[in-house]
Amino acid sequence: MSTTVYPTETKAAAGSNIDTEKLKEVASQVRRDIVRMVHGCQSGHPGGSLGCTDFLVALYFKIMKHDPAFHMDAVGEDVFFLSNGHISPVFYSVLSRSGYFDAKELATFRKLDSRLQGHPTTHEHLPGVRIASGSLGQGLSVAIGCALAKKLNKDNSLVFTLHGDGELQEGQVWEAAMFAPHNKVDNLIATVDYNGQQIDGPTEKVLSLGNLKAKWEAFGWDVIEAEHGNDMAEVVKTLELAKSRTGQGKPVCILLKTAMGAGVDFMMGSHKWHGVAPNDEQLAAALAQLPETLGDY
Amino acid sequence: MKKYTYTDKKDTRSGFGAGLLEAGKRNPNVVALCADLVGSLKMDAFIKEFPERFQQIGIAEANMIGIAAGMTIGGKVPFTGTFANFSTGRVYDQIRQSVAYSDKNVKICASHAGLTLGEDGATHQILEDIGLMKMLPGMTVINPCDYNQTKAATIAIAEHHGPVYLRFGRPVVPIFTDADQKFEIGKAWVVNEGVDVSIFATGHLVWEAIKAGEKLAEMGIDAEIINIHTIKPLDEEAILKSVAKTRCVVSAEEHNRLGGLGDSIAQVLIKHDPVPMEYVAVNDSFGESGTPDQLMKKYGLDDENIIKAVQKVLQRKGK
Numbered sequence: 297m298s299t300t301v302y303p304t305e306t307k308a309a310a311g312s313n314i315d316t317e318k319l320k321e322v323a324s325q326v327r328r329d330i331v332r333m334v335h336g337c338q339s340g341h342p343g344g345s346l347g348c349t350d351f352l353v354a355l356y357f358k359i360m361k362h363d364p365a366f367h368m369d370a371v372g373e374d375v376f377f378l379s380n381g382h383i384s385p386v387f388y389s390v391l392s393r394s395g396y397f398d399a400k401e402l403a404t405f406r407k408l409d410s411r412l413q414g415h416p417t418t419h420e421h422l423p424g425v426r427i428a429s430g431s432l433g434q435g436l437s438v439a440i441g442c443a444l445a446k447k448l449n450k451d452n453s454l455v456f457t458l459h460g461d462g463e464l465q466e467g468q469v470w471e472a473a474m475f476a477p478h479n480k481v482d483n484l485i486a487t488v489d490y491n492g493q494q495i496d497g498p499t500e501k502v503l504s505l506g507n508l509k510a511k512w513e514a515f516g517w518d519v520i521e522a523e524h525g526n527d528m529a530e531v532v533k534t535l536e537l538a539k540s541r542t543g544q545g546k547p548v549c550i551l552l553k554t555a556m557g558a559g560v561d562f563m564m565g566s567h568k569w570h571g572v573a574p575n576d577e578q579l580a581a582a583l584a585q586l587p588e589t590l591g592d593y
Numbered sequence: 594m595k596k597y598t599y600t601d602k603k604d605t606r607s608g609f610g611a612g613l614l615e616a617g618k619r620n621p622n623v624v625a626l627c628a629d630l631v632g633s634l635k636m637d638a639f640i641k642e643f644p645e646r647f648q649q650i651g652i653a654e655a656n657m658i659g660i661a662a663g664m665t666i667g668g669k670v671p672f673t674g675t676f677a678n679f680s681t682g683r684v685y686d687q688i689r690q691s692v693a694y695s696d697k698n699v700k701i702c703a704s705h706a707g708l709t710l711g712e713d714g715a716t717h718q719i720l721e722d723i724g725l726m727k728m729l730p731g732m733t734v735i736n737p738c739d740y741n742q743t744k745a746a747t748i749a750i751a752e753h754h755g756p757v758y759l760r761f762g763r764p765v766v767p768i769f770t771d772a773d774q775k776f777e778i779g780k781a782w783v784v785n786e787g788v789d790v791s792i793f794a795t796g797h798l799v800w801e802a803i804k805a806g807e808k809l810a811e812m813g814i815d816a817e818i819i820n821i822h823t824i825k826p827l828d829e830e831a832i833l834k835s836v837a838k839t840r841c842v843v844s845a846e847e848h849n850r851l852g853g854l855g856d857s858i859a860q861v862l863i864k865h866d867p868v869p870m871e872y873v874a875v876n877d878s879f880g881e882s883g884t885p886d887q888l889m890k891k892y893g894l895d896d897e898n899i900i901k902a903v904q905k906v907l908q909r910k911g912k
Binding site: 368369370371375377417418419426427428429430431433434435436437438439440441442443444445446448449451467468471472474475478479 | 653655663665689690695696697
């Protein structure tokens with residue numbers, strides 16, 4: 297018989313007093329990390345990473361209660377699952393900048409023998425990653441499982457997820473979307489990176505998402521819309537609002553409108569930078585727009 | 594030939610149900626999930642005893658695998674239940690990424706495997722599941738042979754850390770293994786010692802091998818019968834030890850001959866001790882509707898076909 301032994305107290309790090317200006321500084325450094333990582337290996341996904349930077353920085357530096365010492369079982373900690381694993385650059389940068397591992401390791405991204413695989417994995421034991429993602433559409437199910445385990449363990453911390461909007465074309469997302477409200481999984485906040493772009497072009501052209509708010513509501517979710525997902529103050533406000541709506545019998549969904557490539561003018565608003573690395577000149581142009589605030593790795 | 598008799602017959606899925614209940618009693622972290630097949634998977638007793646530790650998923654197997662993977666984060670030991678086809682082929686990528694690659698402690702429990710599902714026909718009769726599952730790095734693959742062994746295997750996998758595929762079936766079959774057996778993952782069971790031929794059988798084919806062994810004994814052929822309940826990790830030592838004595842092999846399984854137990858054994862033989870070998874397996878085809886007995890006969894998976902394979906391999910050995 298094996299029973300998990302839970303520590304009575306975890307050193308959960310919730311930087312709840314950090315102000316918006318400081319968060320913006322962190323975001324600037326994270327954006328530098330992203331373009332440098334992708335440039336360093338000449339592959340990876342800068343567009344979605346830049347678009348979700350403000351969300352992930354707010355989550356890890358202000359909203360979530362979490363412990364960078366990293367315990368897989370996350371007892372008493374909030375948990376985040378990245379379902380759209382291709383935006384690994386922003387995930388890795390935020391994890392390292394919030395203390396999960398040394399930022400120097402970001403230089404190994406996508407290179408042989410690295411823990412920073414092209415898509416996140418538990419296989420190389422990188423602190424902060426709890427599930428592999430990359431093949432799309434699986435993260436919401438995993439998050440629901442984690443949320444159910446928390447309920448069984450009488451652990452009232454929260455589970456957060458992030459999904460691409462194009463990812464919603466995967467059927468499994470809707471299996472999970474149907475399941476969570478039926479089972480009152482109300483310790484769950486799922487965010488959709490609503491940037492309107494996917495590899496082959498605008499989502500409206502590739503396969504329309506239709507009225508996403510109406511869809512999630514019809515499935516039984518409490519939906520919050522945020523128009524400016526790259527405005528740090530609005531992102532924080534939205535996440536705090538979402539937290540206040542948990543525990544009321546419904547899972548919470550945030551439709552977060554972002555701009556792919558946000559923060560680097562020539563990468564913004566186009567699907568063209570979904571999975572393309574900048575050359576030396578483009579890197580310099582990008583870095584000129586992003587103040588170095590925490591020191592480059 | 595050692596004498597095997599039975600006084601009772603039961604389905605292996607009922608062994609799973611009984612094992613699940615016992616595993617649940619032993620470990621409070623054991624949880625069960627089912628995709629709308631509670632009755633078929635015999636999960637009722639577990640649900641009655643531990644209602645809060647059971648999760649009905651609905652007809653959404655991909656979601657079930659993901660939820661099971663997520664529940665391990667927090668220390669749960671999830672057992673998922675549905676038919677073998679929907680447990681593997683339908684959700685291969687979910688198992689690959691969220692369970693196997695993520696090294697999650699999920700037990701994928703699959704009933705109605707193979708032809709003996711019967712009348713529902715080929716859409717439900719998966720004959721490729723062992724191959725699919727054994728190819729996943731880190732996955733343990735178990736196919737027990739009767740009610741008692743399935744129950745013991747279910748209890749054993751709850752105590753084993755890591756992803757497991759447990760395969761069992763629908764029909765009522767003889768119970769011939771001990772009720773209080775200790776199930777050791779990866780350890781083959783010598784059903785009968787013999788010197789002329791090694792018959793390596795798994796799942797429902799073990800009883801067929803015993804029946805074949807009795808008839809072979811009457812014909813003066815002394816068959817060694819070994820139950821390979823764990824296809825991965827394979828008990829190479831037991832296989833090689835037997836082959837060193839008999840110098841020829843017959844494998845028997847309710848699976849496509851491509852990618853199943855036979856192929857795993859052949860790999861071991863090729864590397865260490867090449868001897869003549871014959872497969873008793875489905876010859877790279879889909880199944881069809883019919884009764885389990887009719888299907889096993891038509892697709893060549895009964896005792897008569899094991900005997901034919903033995904005669905063939907003995908001839909090859911003789912040359």
